Amino acid sequence: MKSVNNPVVSATISINPFKSVGIKLFLIIFGSILACVITIGMLAYSKTKDIVETKVSDASFQTINQVADNLDIVFKTYEDISMQFLVDKDFHDTSSALLNAEDEYSKFEATKKITDMLQYISLSNDSIKGILLLPLQEKLKPIAVGNADTSRAAELMETDWFKKIMDLNGGTYWVEPQSTGLATASQLPSIALGRQLNNSVTSRANYVLLMEIPVESISEHYSDVVLGDGSELSILDMEGNYIASNDSALIGTQAPITLPVDPEVNGADTLAKRDGNEVLAAYRSFHAMDWRLVGTIPVQELVKAAHVIRDVTLVTALLAALIAIAIGYLVILTIARPIVKLSELMEEGASGNLTVRSTLKKRRDEIFRLSESFNRMMVQISELANQTTQSAEQVLATAGELTESSRRTALSAREISVATEEIAKGATSLAMESERGSDLSFHIQSQMKEVMTANEEMVRSAGEVELASKSGTDHMGALMQKTERTENMTRAMVEKVDALKDSTTSIVKILDVLNNLTKQTNILSLNATIEAARAGAAGKGFMVVADEIRQLADQSKQSIDIVAGITERISGEIEETVNVLSEAYPLFREQVESVKEANGIFLSVQGQMGGFQQRLDDVTSSVAELEKSQNVLAEAMTNVSAVAEESSATSEEVASLSSEQLNVSEGLVKLSEQLDAVSRGLKETLTKFKL
Known part of the structure; x- marks a missing residue:
């Protein structure tokens, strides 16, 4: 056998340390332990959060139901007041006399009598800001008491909501706050009840009743109700616009949440606001009109108690990471280092040096058997x-x-x-x-x-x-x-x-x-x-x-x-x-x-x-x-x-x-x-x- 003693050129292949067997074993052990701890902790946190949201949701919906029932009674009171005019025979007779009056004095007497009726109703209820009678006959003129202004009668009779009142033909219609105001000249937001006053005998209507109520007087009925930290109670129409709110600047604007379109759907749901934050919304429709009482609570405030579980999970994950590091270091010493040494010998043999041999100590495992097989292979290749x-x-x-x-x-x-x-x-x-x-x-x-x-x-x-x-x-x-x-x-x-x-x-x-x-x-x-x-x-x-x-x-x-x-x-x-x-x-x-x-x-x-x-x-x-x-x-x-x-x-x-x-x-x-x-x-x- 002829031996060649030419110098061997080194061709060692560089290995990325993060792709070695030892690092992979360490990452597997570290990731498995950490994933188990974090998964169990997050599941506990999520379950606790769901339980808290469910309980608060039920309680909030019950509260909203009670407040909505109280407000339905309030709205029914105003409807009963308008019903007094509708069934009052004296009122209809007086309005007919005013319509048929030929001299100014008769008109003056009839107008004064109707004004006294309106004044009595206005003074008996402090929450009524003003009452305005809008004439449906050309010979009649508008009549107003309280803060109502008759000069805006022609303008009000051209609005869409006035046409809706006429379409109901004696039914009540609640008018939401308008940017141009209603019957009064006040800048404060207010709602109004509108009704066509039909004569039960002749089925003919001479006036449309417009009774204006400040939004503030409605909000007072639920101002002491608190659903939780950061909660908010408001009244919205079916398009999601504010009718009443703690912040008067929001009235007439679009609410940041989207509720179901069907007014028959009531309940409590977790909804996303336009800014991305989640809120728990409890809502119920009123019986008097297609408006909703909506209570919202930030989800972040509800789950504060569940944050303790999240913090404990993070601490446990940190301890598990330390234990995983210790186990990984032991695996590197007993398995990874011998494999790395044997890999270096193979690379030297691959570069041309057929005289290299493994000198690992005898171990009764697969690594020792691999070392012996490497030595026999190098002899045969030579x-x-x-x-x-x-x-x-x-x-x-x-x-x-x-x-x-x-x-x-x-x-x-x-x-x-x-x-x-x-x-x-x-x-x-x-x-x-x-x-x-x-x-x-x-x-x-x-x-x-x-x-x-x-x-x-x-x-x-x-x-x-x-x-x-x-x-x-x-x-x-x-x-x-x-x-x-x-x-x-x-x-x-x-x-x-x-x-x-x-x-x-x-x-x-x-x-x-x-x-x-x-x-x-x-x-x-x-x-x-x-x-x-x-x-x-x-x-x-x-x-x-x-x-x-x-x-x-x-x-x-x-x-x-x-x-x-x-x-x-x-x-x-x-x-x-x-x-x-x-x-x-x-x-x-x-x-x-x-x-x-x-x-x-x-x-x-x-x-x-x-x-x-x-x-x-x-x-x-x-x-x-x-x-x-x-x-x-x-x-x-x-x-x-x-x-x-x-x-x-x-x-x-x-x-x-x-x-x-x-x-x-x-x-x-x-x-x-x-x-x-x-x-x-x-x-x-x-x-x-x-x-």
């Missing part, structure tokens, strides 16, 4: 390397001789092949260029014919264009005369419309005088009515005359207003006509100039088309001469192409034979080079081993 080295040296000598002979043969064949290919390429290129020249000649000939045809068409078109230019010049002259006549007519129309505008101004002045006379007649009629009222029964006849005068004055005023409106529309239309004509006049001036310029262009085109037609005739003659020369060139290119194709065919046959010989020689050289490379690689590989 013997195999010696035998392979001897065989490689013999193969290398034979491969060198074969490679040199093949290289000389291939070199001669390559030179012949290159020369033949150059000849074939030259002949092929000549044939291709000849064919290409011939094709171009025929193509040019066809293009010449098309050019001649196009020139002839252009000559005919030029003549037609010249005739059209003459006709266009004549038409442009006639158009210029008509445009000047149109300009004169437009100027005269502007002057007549200005005169008509002055006339409408005089009519407006006369209407102002008539309007002043109508106002003075109204004032005289009112004074006459007052004097007739003072005279009592003796002045009734004079009062009738005064009423007739007032009616005539009103009719005159209406007629004057209608005439004034018509005059104003006529004046506006005259003004618009003047403006349009003023804008059109400059356009007519521009049109005249444009027509003159177009006429000059037609004259210029007519002169240039004559010269253009003469040039087209010259071009046609030149193209005919060029076509004769092209025919001669095409015939010559056809002869050259035939000769080039014959030469190219002969050269390709010779090149094919040379190429086959070159391929055989190159294949022989490649095989020789491969044999030589394999022999040298085998020898170089074996020299790396230390035997």
Whole structure:
């Protein structure tokens, strides 16, 4: 056996410490213990949290139910107050008398009686801010007591909630706080009860009752109810908007939680707010309206007691981590370090040192058996390397001789092949260029014919264009005369419309005088009515005359207003006509100039088309001469192409034979080079081993 004592190149593979067997075992033990402790602790924490939430949820829902029942009683009280008006015969009789009253005194008496009724109700309940009766008949006027304002009656009767009250036809409707306020001028938020007061006998309604109640008086009924730390009680509508809240700035805004749409659904749920925090929400709908009483408690406040379990879990996890570290260190000493040492010996053997042997102490386990197997493997590999080295040296000598002979043969064949290919390429290129020249000649000939045809068409078109230019010049002259006549007519129309505008101004002045006379007649009629009222029964006849005068004055005023409106529309239309004509006049001036310029262009085109037609005739003659020369060139290119194709065919046959010989020689050289490379690689590989 021949030993090779060449120095061994170290090729130790670097291993990431965090991917070693010892670290993996440590992480498995550490993670298993820590995961068990944290899982059990978190399950206990989660279960405790759920129990706390369930208990508080039940208690909160019961509280919300009680508060909602109390508020239903309060709302029912207000509905009963409105019912008093609905069933009060005296009220309906008085409102009917007010509707049918013919004199001012009767109206005054009926209005005072209704006001006393409203005042009694308002004073008997301090929580009512104001009461407003909105009239449904044209002859009636709004009536208000308390802080209610009758000046807003027309505005309130145009709102959506007023239309909903009318649709209920005697049913109660609760109006949520409005940004523009309700019946009173106060800026404090308030709600209102609305009801159409139908007469039970005639089924006819004269008024709609609007009873306004401050939100603060409703909130006082549950202000002392506390569900827990950070809790909040509020009233929401079905769209989730605040009706009542501890913070008055929130009233009318969207609540941060989303409740079920169905008003029949009541209960307590854990909901997420828009800011991501969770709250326990207990809610119940009122019987009187589609509003909800909602109580919310932050979940974070509920589970404070459960945080103790979480803290104990973290401490236990810390102790478990320390125990896992101790167990992992013991595993590294007894298992990981011997495996690492044996791995280093294998890497040294893999780098070429076949003399390494394991020296681990005898241990009755799998690691010792692995060490013994490694020693036996290294002995067998050393013997195999010696035998392979001897065989490689013999193969290398034979491969060198074969490679040199093949290289000389291939070199001669390559030179012949290159020369033949150059000849074939030259002949092929000549044939291709000849064919290409011939094709171009025929193509040019066809293009010449098309050019001649196009020139002839252009000559005919030029003549037609010249005739059209003459006709266009004549038409442009006639158009210029008509445009000047149109300009004169437009100027005269502007002057007549200005005169008509002055006339409408005089009519407006006369209407102002008539309007002043109508106002003075109204004032005289009112004074006459007052004097007739003072005279009592003796002045009734004079009062009738005064009423007739007032009616005539009103009719005159209406007629004057209608005439004034018509005059104003006529004046506006005259003004618009003047403006349009003023804008059109400059356009007519521009049109005249444009027509003159177009006429000059037609004259210029007519002169240039004559010269253009003469040039087209010259071009046609030149193209005919060029076509004769092209025919001669095409015939010559056809002869050259035939000769080039014959030469190219002969050269390709010779090149094919040379190429086959070159391929055989190159294949022989490649095989020789491969044999030589394999022999040298085998020898170089074996020299790396230390035997």
